[in-house]
Amino acid sequence: MEQQVWTFSDYIMLVVSGVLVNNILLIRFLGNCPFLGVSKKMDTAVGMTFGVIFVLTCTGPITWFVEHYLLEKFDIVYLETLAFILTIAVFVQLVEMAIKKISPGLYRGLGIYLPLITTNCCILGTCFYNIRFKFGFIPTIVFSFASALGFGLALIIMAGIRERFHYARIPKCFQDTSIGLITAGLIGLSFFAFAGLAK
């Protein structure tokens, strides 16, 4: 995915790839812990989705800056892990403070998930992928947004299905996480239909 000139259709393909073909959660395995915890009800799932979209779209470019203008300049790229996680944690803390002040209603609705997003693998993972795939600045923003959208899509589909589990007759040993994982696998299988649509 190393390109010098990006056309508009390249960006569209990037979004399709991030959301459908290589869904960050179902195909790339990132973000499973909150996935199984938050997908029990639709409103928590929607709250988490908005949180992840906002945080990831912002931290993707910020970490890109840190990598290219700080770590590379001083030749300490091996400290990438530490620098990125620090940046993400600080950003999430900042956003939590701001939301608490600006919109208490929004804070009560989804503020509880903001600290949880810090340890969400998909945030850090997407930041790493931005570097591994050698994206420029604009593709970084687009890819981060597309990954978050993919996470949200998988989460909302899962929440919709899991709300029905409340009324289904599931054997005791498979309840909760076990059936959740099996369902996630089946949803992932359906996403395989998109393979080959984009790189």
Add this chain to the structure above:
Amino acid sequence: MEVLKATIYPVLVMGGLAAIYALGLGIAARIFYVYVDPRIAEVEEFLGGANCGGCGYAGCSDCAAAIVEGKAPVNACVAVGPDKWEAVAKILGVSVEAGERQVAMIMCRGSKDKAKRKFQYMGIEDCRAAMLAGGGDKECQYGCLGLGTCVKNCPFGALSMGEDGLPKVDKDKCTGCGTCTRVCPRGIPKLVPVSLKIAVICSSHDTPPVVKKICEVGCQGCGLCKKACPEKAITIVDALSVVDPSKCTLCGKCFEKCPTGAIQQLLPA
């Protein structure tokens, strides 16, 4: 020199980055400082903690905030008793009047063997879903469907499904939050004062010939209880008998006359 660079640079850069972040967060904490009334956390200690929604607010934190701001009365939390209301009142420096504790009661006695079914329902185990399938599988369109929506949604675990297909209320665990009354598609659970002594345990507004055919224990609306009551405490509203407990003396004449036993004494005399 290279070794010096390799050891000094990481320390300086990461240290510098951390210092900038720490400074940024410190400044942000000042800018975004929010004054949170400490009484809200104190009040929340005395609320139910189950986020049942019985108070009408989104959760216990919301209710606590509303109480402290004066938007909600001190006894807004229906899930706790008068002793907790006293404690909340003390925090805010006001007084509270105690009301009577309410519990849920299932206003139907149409168990699996006593009430007729139209068809065998094998769908999602939820009364609301069953209502979508031809109005439920019971002949009586007012009766309890017995699939346990109320049981599953009780935040305090006070309801359990009985062997006969009717939910049973544990009066000690029930807090009167009203969740069961809201989720039941037929409104069969009703909140009644815990000391209620007499009630008509049926929700059917069907006329006597209809009820006779479809349920052995339902209130037919025949009016025999009304005629028998010496205190005129009973009225028939829409073919369903209603007792006024304030007038009732528990003389027992209505129990004798009722052909199905729908009217029942709840507490010993």
Add this chain to the structure above:
Amino acid sequence: MEGSRVVKEFTKGLWKEIPPFRFVLGLCPALACSTAVRDGIGMGLCLTFVLVCSNVLISLLRKVIPSQVRIPCFIVVVATFVIIVELVTQAYFYPLYMALGIFIPLIVVNCIPLGRAEAFASKNTVIYSLADGLGMGLGYTCSLTVLAIFREIFGKGTFLYHHIMWSGFEPFAFLQKPPGAFVCLGLMLGIMNLIGSGEK
């Protein structure tokens, strides 16, 4: 320091509270890194190293770290050891490094090191934290290995990258792909619950 308590803390991570089956944490690497037995054992051992070291260091520093900034401090400690592991595997175990890819640095946001730091290491002495870390890490390695054995033998027909199945064997490729990982882990979790409930 009681020897029996040390043993108890160590063994609980091996069965009663084994991640990721009983303690449902650390699912991302369990799914991604169990396509082959070598990768599964490798990831498990990396995590064990990080867990043990961070548990010990945090336990040593537990009286010094202020409560309000404890989470960022834990993260920094874990990140340091993760970078060490990353560099060591890149230098000495290159095929493993290429196979595990992005999941080695992602150990830093793995719920297990942070969870144990918060729940255990910050409240207990060094010896118990060491035992806890070692137990949980080895338990995780075992779980990953079992999952990987199943996925590799039936999904690829190999064991430790040597072909062991008969020549006409058609591998069940579904198990090697992401959906297969989810379904496999879900079924194993269900079976573990069944065994667990039978024990009670």
